[in-house]
Amino acid sequence: MSSSPKPEASRKFHPVYLWLLLPFLCLLWVPSYNRIDPALFGIPFFYWYQMLWTVLGALAIVPVYLHEEGRKK
């Protein structure tokens, strides 16, 4: 998605951008979490797993953010 090698996107692709794919992989492969067990505080896996990703999804952006901010200097 980000690695378009057109002259305008002159920067080279950096592997840190792969972090941005992680939420897509972990949330769009639905059969991997479509189950009840293990439940947490009585909440089935299907639900708490996705709720956990609301935090993990934000964290997955942090390395890319740090990379881009660092590049500016």
Add this chain to the structure above:
Amino acid sequence: MNSSPVAVGVFLALFVFVAGLGFVAARWRKADLHQLSEWGLGGRSFGTLIAWFLLGGDIYTAYTFIAVPALMFGAGATGFFAVPYTIIMYPILFLFFPRLWSVARRHGYVTAADFVRGRFGSRGLALAIALTGIVATMPYIALQLAGMQVVFSALGLPSDWTLPLFGIVHNVPLIIAFVVLAAYTYASGLRGTALIAIAKDLLIYTTVLAAVIVIPAELGGYAKVFAAVDPKKLLLPSGTMDNLGPTFSYASLALGSALALFLYPHSMTGILSSSSRHVIRRNAILLPSYSIALSLIALLGYMAVAAGVKSMPEFAGGFKDFGNNFAVPALILHMFPAWFAGVAFAGIAVGALVPASIMAIACGSLFTRNVYKEFLHPDCTPKQESTVAKVVSLLMKLGALFFVLELQTSYAIQLQLLGGIWICQTLPAVLISLYTRVLHPMALLAGWAAGMAAGTAMAWDLGFKSSTYPLHLLGVTIPCYAALSALVLNIAVTVVLSLVLNAMWNAPRPDETVAEDYV
């Protein structure tokens, strides 16, 4: 339904206070509101914190707070797709939108269509993008008003008043709320909305926090809540060898909605009002905190099941009028003291004002920039430009009000469903062209038309009741969100035609942007 004077009193006090903020905002960071970028984008001045409140209020609308738990209440696990949807949209925001912000800042673009116009020099393509945005947003505004209607009814506000001169007037509370919305949007533009968004968040977060602690405790814990839900609805049915099944449609709904969200004019307005591209990047990390709240709100649907509100006689009228959308208001009324119900309902009603106002502002800007100035009155002054935008935003809201009052809410829901499919078709022209201009404007227009036609046909075929259309490929049934399958067709048409057109004419095409504008 009986109305509680305490609940109504608390509700009205909060509503009046918050709406008052909207008018004060005209003087906040005083500026010339006769400039479109001042009125419609708050002068592109919002820092990380204000942008967080504004975008949060913009994306997580009142209707979401009612409709997502309502879907969980009725259909179960499927309704939870809103959670992955609002997670995966942030890498998209992080990656694409700082580029769009930069180029918009450099060239004074106020809308996505402005960018397309500059990038390709194609008035036709820009017009298609602008009209898609306006048409997709209108029913969305109507749904916000419909959300308020549910709350007013839950509060037991008398809907029909007998007024001197007018006789019996229906839906008076909604009309009053509409006047408040229209007046402060007209007066303060996006500034007013930003201030209101802060107040709205305080109310909503208080409600959510109280709800996720108090209600499960009273119902006997989360395990009891989930045990009350029909086990068949608790998980998605698995796919089979010849049908990818609901797990696939769940993923396609999440992905398609995430791709569509930031293409909506109101998201664009919120993003472009940021003071720098860093604000957008930081918010891609900070905004998911709203998704945490959303996931908890979604679970309110199951709590409503566990509390058994549907069979309570006092709520029968509400469920009859509003269907499952009444589940959350009923739960709040059942579980909380009257004064707190007033706080929660004020949060939802104000939560409808924020996005409704941004949506109307965005449509006003789109019409003014990409229809009025482009085709009708090319040499209008900045003051005329901002006046037209204000008037159009007013008309958009009037249209939405008419929709809610005169037509059935179900039409608004169906149109909003279509709107999501339509807005997704602007993705190639707006997002892909941020990275490359190899796509030909005529090909983009053809792809857009193909996607619009296919998406509409699929929704039509489903009787506008659902948005996941079963595709049959190589003997396998693939139930896919129509926005996504139409987008695939759109991109395919665009790429193939671009190859052909670029091979036929090698003439350089106009592009007022240069590579440095994007970084």
